[in-house]
């Protein structure tokens with residue numbers, strides 16, 4: 302009997318704070334709704350707090366909460382740093398070198414246990430992780446199709462198109478993109494969306510307006526998940 306094909310994506314964004322974690326958690330939820338075993342991974346997290354003898358980040362906590370299988374924290378998040386700064390700088394300060402092989406091995410362990418792995422990148426697509434590699438190299442090494450979260454704000458056209466170009470240059474597939482408005486104000490949302498929709502050569506998996514978290518209590522991720530069109534990825538039987 303042949304193993305069913307693994308589903309895995311690398312979620313990148315046009316910047317930090319554009320909704321990568323929110324979308325990653327919602328993607329996990331969508332796949333979990335299909336009765337698949339799903340887990341999120343955050344290879345490198347900065348801005349962590351001490352939780353017992355672990356360094357934990359809000360991103361990792363959100364991915365764990367959305368996932369429907371459990372894995373050791375050092376596989377879900379191999380590298381954690383306390384300072385909320387660029388990862389290679391945080392690693393230097395901590396006297397640690399971020400190593401590709403460590404992340405690769407952690408990913409392989411998750412992929413063994415799960416049907417679906419959603420890997421959230423760090424910041425934008427080309428953030429250095431050490432003197433030797435960046436997040437784009439990581440996506441390439443893991444050979445993952447990329448989902449791009451566009452933070453719909455001024456500057457997003459340039460950031461989104463440059464990111465799409467970088468994904469292509471790395472020989473990776475842009476599997477889909479999401480227009481997410483992370484701030485309450487966005488002038489000319491529709492016009493910006495149309496330009497991106499014409500130029501990005503991938504399906505738009507969702508348009509997410511800014512939503513006031515206070516209106517949702519516990520249902521924020523579920524609300525986002527309901528707005529994603531997973532079928533456009535073409536990997537589900539539905």
Ligand SMILES: Nc1ncnc2c1ncn2[C@@H]1O[C@H](COP(=O)(O)OP(=O)(O)O)[C@@H](O)[C@H]1O
Pocket residue numbers: 314316317318319320321322323324360481482483484509510511512513514
């Ligand atoms: N569409 C949205 N409506 C309201 N808040 C949002 C939206 N998208 C993101 N946010 C909020 O913006 C912040 C940054 O989002 P996050 O997913 O953590 O971004 P990233 O992972 O890219 O750094 C979080 O507090 C998140 O809840």
Ligand SMILES: [Mg+2]
Pocket residue numbers: 321322323360421
């Ligand atoms: Mg994040």
